């Protein structure tokens with residue numbers, strides 16, 4: 001039966017997680033006749049609907065837990081993986097039985113991709129020797145471990161351009177087409193595929209426009225860059241642009257909207273000299289407003305018509321981080 005792999009949508013680590021999970025499952029478990037992919041996005045309403053699951057086995061990778069009995073495999077590394085304490089308790093209870101070898105959670109892993117590879121290798125004898133480039137870049141990109149704001153924003157490496165193309169995927173068949181290539185080809189060769197290559201130059205132009213927008217609209221005060229782009233719909237803006245123009249900033253709070261949602265993005269400057277233990281926990285702040293994420297970056301989604309609510313919340317979060 002076809003195995004459905006549900007992955008964090010429009011996310012480089014989500015796509016790489018789906019690819020590495022598939023290779024792992026094929027080589028170490030081998031019970032599926034084929035694999036299909038579907039992206040999951042954070043909705044303002046929060047939960048995962050049972051409609052997303054297929055009739056056979058289902059895995060969720062790099063995305064929230066759900067107590068649905070349709071979920072068989074699960075890998076996540078997000079601090080906010082459990083929507084409720086009931087979900088967490090359900091996961092913990094499952095760990096004592098057979099699901100302990102099917103469902104895995106470790107918020108200390110940099111990327112879900114390297115988490116799947118590590119669990120596969122240590123518990124199932126998965127051979128990860130051909131996955132070096134993919135695991136390296138999943139950690140760099142998902143962990144925001146770039147050498148500099150310049151390398152993150154100027155995007156010279158093929159992995160960076162591929163991540164941009166995945167983050168901006170505009171049709172539901174695009175990421176499922178890329179996933180099987182990720183464990184089969186080098187990232188440079190995937191970039192050269194015509195269906196991928198044609199996406200790059202329009203996105204690079206938008207990226208340049210986003211840079212101009214942040215340069216002109218963002219303001220730095222007391223270590224926090226704030227930008228409000230609610231006057232126009234904008235597509236995904238690289239979270240590193242603020243630090244390219246404001247290298248002395250510690251945090252960024254930005255509020256943007258698209259046709260489907262209004263979004264607050266909160267981040268920490270990855271190149272900040274401030275020791276980690278002195279930084280605010282961004283996931284905790286976002287959770288208070290109904291969002292989530294990691295210790296260093298997080299987000300809160302609102303409905304497309306909740307512009308005022310989002311603006312007020314963003315202003316409060318910026319004030320909190322400044323204080």
Ligand SMILES: [Mn+2]
Nearest residue numbers: 013062112142
């Ligand atoms: Mn991830």
